[in-house]
Amino acid sequence: MWRWRNGFVAICGISLILSLLALWVGHQKQAASAKIELGRYLFYETGLSEGHSLACANCHQQMFAFSDGRKTAINVHGDKGRRNASALFNLAQNTSFTWANPLQTDLAFQALIPLFGDDPIEMAAGSVEQIQQRLASSSIDYTSLFVSAFGSSEINLARITDALAAFQSQLLAYDSRYDRYQAGQHDALTEFEKAGLALFESERFGCRQCHEGSNFNQFMGSRHNQATKNFHNTGLYYTETGYPSSDLGLYEVTFDAADRGKFKTPSLRNVGVSAPYMHDGSMRYLAQVVEHYARGGSVNLNGIKGDGKLNPNKSHLIKGFDMSEQEQNQLVAFLMTLTDETLLTDPRLAKPD
Amino acid sequence: MEWKQAMKRIGIFIGLLLLLGCSEAPEQRLEVPFSLHFQGELIDANNCQVDSQGLDLNATPKPVVNAVTLYVHNVELQNHQGQWVRARLQGATEQAWHDEQIALLDLTPCQAEPVGGQALPLVLPKGQYQGLRFTLGVPEALNHQDPLQAKPPLDLPAFQWHWTVGYKFAFFDLAWRENSVKYHLGSSGCTGNIGETISCQYKNRPQVSLTHFQPGDKVALELRQFFTELPHARCFGKPQDKGCETLFNLIGLQQHEQRLFHVVD
Structure with missing residues (x-):
């Protein structure tokens, strides 16, 4: 009798732990897919640039395998850069990002270069406060996108770059x-x-x-x-x-x-x-x-x-x-x-x- | 009885020791203002009066200063015994333009919202001082840390040099007549991995030593020297940038004596 009861308790305990674990895993998965979704909105968001003139997607267009079909990229001021916009896919397999910079080994960090770089100027995102204002005035509900992805509505660069990297890691090309x-x-x-x-x-x-x-x-x-x-x-x-x-x-x-x-x-x-x-x-x-x-x-x-x-x-x-x-x-x-x-x-x- | 008295004495002694230990050594404050000059003349808010074409309305055409910012650390003053004494920066202000070690100076005139201070607010042990020295830049231990986790004054993307995973120690954007100057100073020739160690061949943190400094003096930057024969001088930290020689020469790198900073009354 005792043995039977102990067994029952143990099974209950284990199933409770398993279901909690499943809930937790489910929650993590949900947060991960919410981060990808936020990253997708941000990738197409012109509010990350000065005067709402460019989104990441302007130089990384889906029809060109996320490159832009131009000889060299064009910045927020309409000036031509010196390099061809890279195509984006299978990025997890890259040892470094951009055309010639072995320091850029982190996909999330790399996004800071087009956002804030001034040699060359690319998106000229400005200050964090300016980005926050542009996103807040957007027709897209970024508050709920940030809450779903990160648990609160705070908009900061760590979250923006993290979400952009999460979306870009979905750009897979192994089905040719x-x-x-x-x-x-x-x-x-x-x-x-x-x-x-x-x-x-x-x-x-x-x-x-x-x-x-x-x-x-x-x-x-x-x-x-x-x-x-x-x-x-x-x-x-x-x-x-x-x-x-x-x-x-x-x-x-x-x-x-x-x-x-x-x-x-x-x-x-x-x-x-x-x-x-x-x-x-x-x-x-x-x-x-x-x-x-x-x-x-x-x-x-x-x-x-x-x-x-x-x-x-x-x-x-x-x-x-x-x-x-x-x-x-x-x-x-x-x-x-x-x-x-x-x-x-x-x-x-x-x-x- | 005797041991009681002895205990009392020991108690008093310990109390005194504690008192001594807890009381702070006397300190003094010293504000060191920085200013921009052009051919010896101060560039200040009066230079903000420009006409619709952006031209200075003053008689002597002064340069248009779009930006001058500096990171400064290791600030020291010399006492009368000749020893250099490290100053700390006063508790962070509302704008948080500095922590105890590093200050961000924004000397750009005509700005509605400066991003840094215009003076170093120093705290020193009480004493008599002369001579001032400081290092330009962000200390190596902090230069390559994750800027997204950085605290003020290292949290401004405009002064982060993302392509070398570091900071712009000094930033000059000036124009005068048909000439323009755009300089970014920072460590370059860097190798390593983000999140691990990054080390740079050219550290580019010049020490500025102003031995004639007396408390109450200002530190002036003479900008005329930036305008050399190069019509558009650029130094963005790349080996082929033509303007780097002038910048390094003025700021005291590669065995040069710095000529940019002066003491004025």
Whole structure:
């Protein structure tokens, strides 16, 4: 009798604990999805910028895999920046953010650069009080969005950047035709595209040297994936005075002369929709990009005189390769299969109604 | 009986010790005002009268000062024995422009809402002093901490240098005639990880030493020297920025004697 009763009590106790745990987990999940939802509103919110002129989404548009289709980004004053807006997806797999800054390893922190940066000015968000005022006067009910996400209505930068990072971590792109082919669906790629894939993987082309890993952005030589190994000078420029001083890439952060003209290897996923290419948007077509690597550097790119192939800082991996016109077309055709259509059309990632 | 008396004496002795320990050493306050000058002339609220084109209406064209802010710490005065004595900053004011260690000075004239103070409110042990020195910038131990958790005066995004995960120690935005000057001073050439250790090759925290300072004096910044042959001098902490040499030279970096700060009566 005693034993039976003890057992009953124990079972009751355990089920109580389990249901409390389930409630707690449920609550955490709810808070997490509320944070993502808040982040989505903030991502499309022009109130984060001076004069309500720009939202994150202006330079990171869903139809372009969250890049903007422009050569270089345009700021709140309508001025052109010096760099191409990066596409945003699979960000958890990145070792650092932005084109050439290994210090930026935290997605939430990184948002402070476009919000407050003054060289270049991007969104010019102003003071925290100004942001609070703009959000308070919005037609969107931010009070309840902040309460659901964080338990109170307080608007501060830690919460804003946390929510933005939570939303951006939802931008996933692993459902391209290439992925389906990898998963065993043989007809997901045409024979022409498969030939392009073979060229991509080939030693002769050597693309995988820098575009390794499931996101095609890791340096093969670095198994530990050290942050600075993902930055390369790819032979875009070499003028009489060296690399054009308007943008010296990694060198501007590290002050190490060997880092002149080094930029982060971008992912190749969604390249079909994220033109133009390179850190300065200097190439409009994928065929041009492929040609650049086949030659081992560019001549007079972007109207800047000189042969980047001869740049002494150029990565030794950019050696150039022979390529027929057919092979070039096959490689480009393969690159076009890396687009995840869901990322581009998923209404959960679009501007909230 | 004797031990009782002994205990009493010990008690009195301990009491005295406690009293001594609890009573504060006598202190004095000293306010050190900062001001901007151009060719020796004070730039103050009178310079705010500009015409519709933004041009100064005064006879001598003075520069337009859009911003001059400085972080200052390690403030010390020299006593008559020649020792440097550390001053602390008076208890935080309503505006919280400083804590006990670090002050944010906002010397921009014509501002409705300054973001920093215009003087260092110092507290020192009572004594006779001369000579003032201080370090520009945010101390290294605080420079790379999470700015989103920072307390005043380190909580202002405008003076955080997010791309190097640090602060803008000094910020100058000036214009004069056709020339303009935009300078951000901070630690650069940094490596490391956010949340862990970040260390910088160029710390860029100059010490400013004004040995002729007497209590009651002001510290003046002479801005004319910023306008050199470069029409648009820029130093944003990048190695290729053309204006950095002038800035470093004036502010006392790279083995230069600082020439920006002077003592005025």
